[in-house]
């Protein structure tokens with residue numbers, strides 16, 4: 001089943017080392033007061049080393065940001081002080097991961113699955129050493145030793161996340177879907193001037209600003225009759241079903257020999273037909289009701305008047321302005337990314 005292919009193929013993975021903090025050493029100190037030249041021991045305890053805690057966030061959906069470093073460590077505890085003052089505890093390190101991340105050992109064993117958990121303490125910081133004050137007893141009134149801090153722990157882990165696409169790029173074969181995903185993400189699918197170049201979906205993580213990213217799937221081309229199995233039809237529509245928002249990419253170059261408006265209507269018709277045959281399926285959310293960004297592509301092949309005419313014609317059908325881009329030259333691509341980020345965030349809040 002292609003569904004399984006999709007699930008298996010798009011696993012984001014990153015290997016890192018994490019380390020909790022070492023405990024601070026206990027302090028060796030004796031009270032010094034003017035009237036009491038040989039005061040008792042007063043060395044405080046060392047602070048505890050910081051823990052490593054894993055927390056999930058709804059606001060990130062890939063592991064790209066964790067690729068920046070190979071090792072993430074919590075701070076060590078501070079050494080104890082005289083006058084029985086304890087050292088400060090080391091700060092915890094909070095590793096923020098997307099919901100659904102699975103933490104495995106390098107051998108693949110699951111350490112923790114963050115699917116249903118918000119927070120997990122994975123490495124405890126080392127205990128602080130006791131200061132010499134602690135060791136005072138009736139036999140030894142003036143211990144001149146203290147305990148070292150306990151070591152922190154270090155662990156190599158493999159983080160794994162199944163990428164679920166937020167945005168699916170739909171359109172006729174050759175519309176430029178793979179070209180677009182290669183423009184806005186690190187995905188590098190095959191691009192070629194013939195239909196059905198893409199046979200399985202490609203996923204790419206799109207970064208929009210520092211804190212927001214979303215996942216786009218480049219879906220194989222749809223053709224008329226797709227809902228009845230024409231082309232690779234139904235399999236492709238199944239992929240589409242797993243994305244919440246669509247970019248409906250329309251080739252306006254005229255090189256296909258088809259009419260762009262008719263293309264747009266034909267694809268939407270396929271979505272409707274697919275909906276009709278799936279209405280009874282449990283949890284099915286109709287494809288034709290999902291937010292759709294209609295995007296005219298290959299506008300570098302049109303002059304101003306041609307594009308203007310076409311944009312007006314599309315506006316008449318859709319009821320609002322359409323975006324127009326060139327996936328090859330990059331024209332208006334940034335604007336498209338910003339709009340998509342806004343839309344996917346809105347969807348998340350709902």
Ligand SMILES: Nc1nc2c(ncn2[C@@H]2O[C@H](COP(=O)(O)OP(=O)(O)OP(=O)(O)O)[C@@H](O)[C@H]2O)c(=O)[nH]1
Pocket residue numbers: 172173174175176177178179180190191192193194195196197198199219220221222253297298299300301325326327328329
């Ligand atoms: N002039 C021009 N050509 C484009 C543009 N975008 C894509 N193309 C060309 O259109 C052809 C098809 O591009 P792809 O990205 O492979 O199209 P696709 O929609 O992924 O096609 P399938 O995988 O077959 O469904 C390639 O030759 C691209 O170079 C564009 O903005 N302008």
Ligand SMILES: [Mg+2]
Pocket residue numbers: 177178179189190191197198218220
């Ligand atoms: Mg393609």
